[in-house]
Amino acid sequence: MRTYLQAFDLWEVVNSDVEPEPLRANPTVAQMKQYFEEKSKKYKAISYIQNCVSDVIFTRIMACETPKQAWYKLKEEFQGTERIRQQQLLNLRRDFENLKMKEEETVKKYSDRIMAVVNSIRLIGEQFDEARIVEKVFSTLPERYEAKISSLEDSRDLVIISLTELINALYAQEQRRASRIEEHQKGAFQAKTKGQMLVQARCCVSTLQEEGHVERACKQNGRPGQNQAQYKKAEAQVAEDSSDHEEWVFAVSCSAGQKKGTKG
Structure with a gap:
């Protein structure tokens, strides 16, 4: 409010509440103009104050006749004694x-x-x-x-x-620290996921072995040694390349399902 009144050169009117000196006899046009401009400042100031407050606050200052009275009434209301x-x-x-x-x-x-x-x-x-x-x-x-x-x-x-410079410097450190933590968590998550996929793939292969599908396939081909070596090689490939785990496990499972259907 004070800044707003200062922008219109009205703060001194609120602060001092001094009436302009009366006109002398036979004033000039310039003197009359200046006098009425100074006199009107009081009404402009109180008008600006009244227009800038809410309806509820206006009822508390509407009886004030000068801007200084209105200003101190507001000050008393909101800042107290x-x-x-x-x-x-x-x-x-x-x-x-x-x-x-x-x-x-x-x-x-x-x-x-x-x-x-x-x-x-x-x-x-x-x-x-x-x-x-x-x-x-x-x-x-x-x-x-x-x-x-x-x-x-x-x-x-x-x-x-400056405070701004200090806060920005500390904020930059926070951002770098947060990025390192995020990268670390991402790497840990990828390692954990890769390990889980490897375990699932090996469990699936072990299940197929127990049910006899892999061994049966080896006996049917007549070259158990060669097929067992290929199986070991495939298992090692699963451990090396995690990106192929899901496809490899899916293929083995499908093959097992087909063999079960053929046997039936």
Whole structure:
């Protein structure tokens, strides 16, 4: 609201509530124009304030005759008395000092939590410089950021580093760490899947052996030794190339099913 009024050169009217000096006798056209412009600023300011608030808030300031009265009425409604403001400020300072980053929290979410408290302090009217926020972030980061902090200490002057630069540097580290974890998990999943497919393939072959299908096929061909060697070779191929496991097992199962049908 203050910025909005300043944009129209009306903040001084709200802050001082001073009436313009009355016109002297026989004023010029320029003097009359300036006088009425200055006098109308009061009505413009109170009009802007009334138009910027909700209907519920408007009922609280509609009896105010000057912009200064309306402004202080709003200030009293939303900020309370000076004693209440000081108590709020004390509580917010305590909240800021107690802030710590959680283990599962990202640096951007943590910075948002910090800025929520800082902005509340600033809205009350307390000055809060960025260097203090940067110091707070550095002092409350978990151990996993120690390497990055040391790197920043070696390459930058931490006294003048901006909050945005610090958060972006820490966020970049988080992204690299997340990528490494994802690649590791993906590799572990692929290895586990490959092992499961190999076990399934061997179990299927063992089942066929127990039912006599492979041995029967060897006896029918009259060359058991050669077929057994081919079978061992096929089993080794299953272990080597996991991409062919499903097709190989499917082929063996189908062959077994056909042999069972032929026998019947």
